[in-house]
Amino acid sequence: MTDAGSDLLDRAPCGFVSFGDDGRICHVNTTLLDRLGYTRESLFGRHFETLLGVGSRIFYQTHFFPLLRLHGHAEEIFLLLRARDGEDVGMLCNALRRERDGAEVTDCVFLEVRERQKFEDALLEARRAAEEANKAKSTFLAVMSHELRTPLNAIGGYTQLIEMGIHGPVTDGQREALERITRSQRHLLRLINDVLNLARIEAGRVEYSIMPVPLQEIVEATLPMVEPQAAAKSQRIESAVPGGIHAAADREKLQQILLNLLTNAVKFTGEGGVIRVEGGERSPTEVYLRVTDTGKGIPADMLGRIFEPFVQVNTREAGSREGTGLGLAISRDLARGMNGNLTAASTPGVGSSFELALPRPKEN
Amino acid sequence: MKTDVLARNNVKVLGRGTRPMLFAHGFGCDQNMWRLVTGAFEDNYRIVLFDYVGSGKSDLAAYDAKKYATLDGYARDLLDVIHALDLHDITFVGHSVSSMIGVLAANEEPDRFAHLILIGPSPRYINEGAYVGGFERKDIEALFEMMDHNFIGWANFLAPAVMKNPDRPELTDELNASFCSTDPVIARRFAEATFLADNRADLGRVTTPSLILQCSDDMIAPDAVGEYVSAHMPNSTLRRMRATGHCPHMSHPEETVALIEEYLAPARAGT
Numbered sequence: 127m128t129d130a131g132s133d134l135l136d137r138a139p140c141g142f143v144s145f146g147d148d149g150r151i152c153h154v155n156t157t158l159l160d161r162l163g164y165t166r167e168s169l170f171g172r173h174f175e176t177l178l179g180v181g182s183r184i185f186y187q188t189h190f191f192p193l194l195r196l197h198g199h200a201e202e203i204f205l206l207l208r209a210r211d212g213e214d215v216g217m218l219c220n221a222l223r224r225e226r227d228g229a230e231v232t233d234c235v236f237l238e239v240r241e242r243q244k245f246e247d248a249l250l251e252a253r254r255a256a257e258e259a260n261k262a263k264s265t266f267l268a269v270m271s272h273e274l275r276t277p278l279n280a281i282g283g284y285t286q287l288i289e290m291g292i293h294g295p296v297t298d299g300q301r302e303a304l305e306r307i308t309r310s311q312r313h314l315l316r317l318i319n320d321v322l323n324l325a326r327i328e329a330g331r332v333e334y335s336i337m338p339v340p341l342q343e344i345v346e347a348t349l350p351m352v353e354p355q356a357a358a359k360s361q362r363i364e365s366a367v368p369g370g371i372h373a374a375a376d377r378e379k380l381q382q383i384l385l386n387l388l389t390n391a392v393k394f395t396g397e398g399g400v401i402r403v404e405g406g407e408r409s410p411t412e413v414y415l416r417v418t419d420t421g422k423g424i425p426a427d428m429l430g431r432i433f434e435p436f437v438q439v440n441t442r443e444a445g446s447r448e449g450t451g452l453g454l455a456i457s458r459d460l461a462r463g464m465n466g467n468l469t470a471a472s473t474p475g476v477g478s479s480f481e482l483a484l485p486r487p488k489e490n
Numbered sequence: 491m492k493t494d495v496l497a498r499n500n501v502k503v504l505g506r507g508t509r510p511m512l513f514a515h516g517f518g519c520d521q522n523m524w525r526l527v528t529g530a531f532e533d534n535y536r537i538v539l540f541d542y543v544g545s546g547k548s549d550l551a552a553y554d555a556k557k558y559a560t561l562d563g564y565a566r567d568l569l570d571v572i573h574a575l576d577l578h579d580i581t582f583v584g585h586s587v588s589s590m591i592g593v594l595a596a597n598e599e600p601d602r603f604a605h606l607i608l609i610g611p612s613p614r615y616i617n618e619g620a621y622v623g624g625f626e627r628k629d630i631e632a633l634f635e636m637m638d639h640n641f642i643g644w645a646n647f648l649a650p651a652v653m654k655n656p657d658r659p660e661l662t663d664e665l666n667a668s669f670c671s672t673d674p675v676i677a678r679r680f681a682e683a684t685f686l687a688d689n690r691a692d693l694g695r696v697t698t699p700s701l702i703l704q705c706s707d708d709m710i711a712p713d714a715v716g717e718y719v720s721a722h723m724p725n726s727t728l729r730r731m732r733a734t735g736h737c738p739h740m741s742h743p744e745e746t747v748a749l750i751e752e753y754l755a756p757a758r759a760g761t
Binding site for chain 1: 516519556557570586629632636638639741
């Protein structure tokens with residue numbers, strides 16, 4: 127480098143360091159020396175890593191160094207440089223590894239980013255606050271749902287008592303009105319239970335009692351719960367789950383997931399459709415249950431979103447938009463809570479398929 | 491499903507041998523970090539490479555915060571890859587955190603593994619009582635804080651992918667060739683799973699013979715940690731390297747290959 131060039135580099139308004147492949151510093155400019163309070167002699171030959179704060183050193187070793195070796199360059203890496211007086215100075219680093227005078231050297235340019243660091247701190251703080259708020263929301267939902275359930279149960283109970291004639295004879299007109307009250311009360315209770323369930327899961331307040339559960343038995347116990355609705359739409363339910371296959375799962379929650387998948391299948395499949403339940407071993411460590419229907423299917427753009435809370439696919443088969451759109455969100459959370467997963471595949475016009483994967487029980 | 495795992499973890503198989511050698515990358519990078527050493531084993535081994543979910547070209551949609559909150563989730567994925575390819579008699583090569591992920595997997599299904607080669611292993615990064623891990627808790631917290639700041643750096647780095655500039659194809663090429671790319675949110679959580687883990691109790695349960703490669707001046711896994719691992723893991727051989735730093739397979743590939751070959755030579759001669 128010419129004297130003029132070297133002089134320019136020395137006084138550039140940003141820090142500059144070069145180090146060899148052994149990490150030892152071979153060049154450092156005055157700007158950086160002044161900012162960090164070191165003398166040129168004290169840094170020359172020292173390992174570049176020793177200029178970094180501990181957190182930055184870990185980051186250098188695990189990400190920055192591999193990046194430089196594979197890529198030859200790295201941009202906008204935030205590092206804390208340790209000044210002589212112990213102050214950690216936040217700097218953005220751009221680095222380039224190249225051959226010079228027959229050896230590989232890495233040139234790094236450092237720009238102090240005090241203002242940007244402040245903005246980023248504010249952003250991080252905002253994110254933390256948002257996460258707190260989300261947690262507060264879940265707690266609020268859990269408490270509210272619980273508080274709402276008590277009077278709703280009272281409405282249901284007293285309606286039943288009136289219907290039974292405890293408070294005197296009931297006319298036909300009154301009976302019809304009471305039935306409407308009961309229907310609405312049940313609907314509202316279902317919605318609230320869904321919200322409460324999701325809030326509980328989000329707040330991490332669900333306990334799982336994991337044990338070996340025979341898949342065939344669970345399917346046989348669940349199918350009768352949807353058979354009347356399926357029969358009403360002349361749908362056929364086929365089941366092919368061999369005996370002797372067990373999942374490591376919470377029996378009640380497994381049944382809840384399966385019931386949700388079957389209810390959806392019946393709801394979103396038209397008259398005369400076919401719903402199929404299959405199960406088996408997928409690998410030495412995993413078993414699956416799959417519910418396939420011949421419904422309208424889910425458009426590709428919706429497929430990624432159906433597991434989000436409050437998302438529903440609009441189809442004519444589903445009739446009125448009953449429910450909260452929480453069933454699949456709850457089911458997937460429960461599946462994951464049992465170290466499994468719930469995934470969906472669909473071909474519009476052909477049908478949808480939901481697959482629940484669960485771990486196999488460990489032998490002995 | 492078999493294919494799901496192979497796509498999820500971006501599994502690559504190469505080499506002309508039949509015995510599997512399975513390479514597992516460390517935190518902060520991806521399978522590309524092995525490219526200077528795999529060539530030496532291609533003649534005699536079936537090389538298997540993969541990316542953890544959230545790293546490299548893995549399927550980000552498969553990320554599950556709960557599953558991957560601890561190293562057990564990563565060990566399950568490692569076993570998934572092993573099952574998907576039905577690997578037996580595996581020579582496992584793990585860098586850094588992958589050493590412990592390999593230990594967890596080998597403890598789960600010891601019959602699958604023939605050798606564990608652990609580069610810079612640490613069962614516990616944080617000092618505790620008489621145990622020297624090399625870091626205080628506040629050091630690890632400083633790393634997390636620094637990674638939070640690199641969110642934005644990372645986002646900038648990844649920006650061209652989002653822009654998909656058709657008139658500047660070099661941007662896309664750059665990205666296709668982008669190594670050690672990591673989803674910043676996932677990387678941050680992976681850092682917590684890695685640096686807050688305590689796998690000391692798992693070492694004693696290992697039955698698979700192992701080689702521990704300990705670098706000189708490794709600030710991530712200092713000498714004392716390598717010695718601890720060796721002392722607590724039955725059937726282990728500790729080799730100190732001339733290589734400095736934490737990534738000898740990248741900085742000193744020849745020495746790394748030579749030590750692995752030397753360790754495996756008796757086993758190879760026996761077949």
